[in-house]
Amino acid sequence: MSRKIKVLMAKLGLDIHWRGAVAVSRMLRDAGMEVVYLGNQFPEEIINAAIQEDADVVGLSTLGGNHAVLGPKVVRLLREKGMGDVLVLMGGVIPRDDMPALKKAGIAEVFGPETQIQEIVDFIHANLKKASAAS
Numbered sequence: 001m002s003r004k005i006k007v008l009m010a011k012l013g014l015d016i017h018w019r020g021a022v023a024v025s026r027m028l029r030d031a032g033m034e035v036v037y038l039g040n041q042f043p044e045e046i047i048n049a050a051i052q053e054d055a056d057v058v059g060l061s062t063l064g065g066n067h068a069v070l071g072p073k074v075v076r077l078l079r080e081k082g083m084g085d086v087l088v089l090m091g092g093v094i095p096r097d098d099m100p101a102l103k104k105a106g107i108a109e110v111f112g113p114e115t116q117i118q119e120i121v122d123f124i125h126a127n128l129k130k131a132s133a134a135s
Contacts, residue, residue, distance in 0.1 A: 005124060008055040010038040010046045012062040012070050017092075020113065021061035024091065027117040028059075033124070043073040047081060055086055057124055060107075062092040067102065075106035087127055091115070 009025045011018055022037065029035045036053050038046065050058055058078070060071055071090050078086050090102060091111040099110045109123055 004032065004034040005056050005128060006034045006036070006053060007057040007059055007124075008036050008038065008046070008050050008053055009059040009061065010049075011040040012046075012060045012074075012090075013042060013066045014040060017061075017063040020063075020092065021059075024059065024061070024117065024120065028121065028124075031117070031121045033057075033121075043070055043077055046074055047077040047083075050078065050083060050086060051081060056128060057087045057089060060088065060090045062090065062094070067092070067094050068098055071102055071107055072105035079106070087124065089120070089123075091120075 007028050009021055011021055018039070025035045025037045036049070036055070038049055041049070046058060058074060060074060062071070067090060075088050078084060078088065087108050088106060089109050089111065090107050093113060094102070094110055102110055108127055111120055
C-alpha cells in the first residue's frame with residue numbers, strides 16, 4: 001500500500017465509554033496510520049464516513065452491549081455499498097461467547113481490553129496484505 005492505512009474509528013451507538021477508543025486511535029496514529037475518530041455513531045453514519053474517507057479499516061468500539069446487532073449491521077451495510085473489502089475490527093468488553101458469531105458475520109477480529117497495540121497493528125498489516133493480494 002503506497003499511502004498511509006486509513007482507519008475510521010467509531011464508538012458504536014450510544015456507548016459513553018470513549019477512553020479506550022481514543023487511546024487506540026492515538027496509538028494507531030503513532031504506528032503510522034491515518035486515523036479519523038468519529039465518536040458515537042450508528043451504522044449508517046459510520047458507513048457514510050467510511051465511503052467519504054475511503055477507509056481501509058473500520059474500528060468499532062463498544063462496551064454497551066449492542067455489539068451483536070450493530071457490529072454485523074456495519075459489515076452488511078459496507079457490503080451493500082460495495083465496500084466489502086474494508087477490514088472491520090471490534091474492540092471493547094465483549095463476551096467470548098459472542099465472538100464466533102461476530103466473526104461469522106464478517107467482523108475480522110475482536111480485541112479485548114488487555115490487547116497490546118502491536119497485536120492490533122500487526123493484524124491490520126497482515127490482513128490488509130491478504131486483501132490486496134486477493135484483489
